[in-house]
Amino acid sequence: xxxxxxxxxxVLCFAGIPLQVAGHPAVANNVGVVHGIxxxxxxxFAWILSRKLGLANKPTVxxxxxxxVPIMTFIVERWITRRYIAPALAGExxxxxxxxxxx
Numbered sequence: 001x002x003x004x005x006x007x008x009x010x011v012l013c014f015a016g017i018p019l020q021v022a023g024h025p026a027v028a029n030n031v032g033v034v035h036g037i038x039x040x041x042x043x044x045f046a047w048i049l050s051r052k053l054g055l056a057n058k059p060t061v062x063x064x065x066x067x068x069v070p071i072m073t074f075i076v077e078r079w080i081t082r083r084y085i086a087p088a089l090a091g092e093x094x095x096x097x098x099x100x101x102x103x
Contacts, residue, residue: 001038002067005073006067009035009073011031012028012032016028016031043064047060049085050064055084059080063076
């Protein structure tokens with residue numbers, strides 16, 4: 001979902017918006033709707049993944065917001081895969097992140 005959402009967001013930002021400025025709003029409108037729907041699906045899957053991996057709040061928020069910045073989904077997907085998913089699939093313990101006490 002990260003790759004699909006990222007590609008559609010790049011098409012929207014680098015093709016749809018310039019075309020909209022040039023007077024052809026149909027591409028931006030259609031791709032914008034597709035990205036919106038895919039981003040909602042991405043949020044659901046990312047949330048489920050973060051709960052299954054037991055991620056702290058900071059990596060979860062970073063992963064959820066990655067679909068709003070062009071190219072960021074690719075970077076965050078690779079980071080999450082290397083840091084959390086690969087060790088979980090290999091059965092290795094994931095390095096714990098420091099947790100600040102709640103006040």
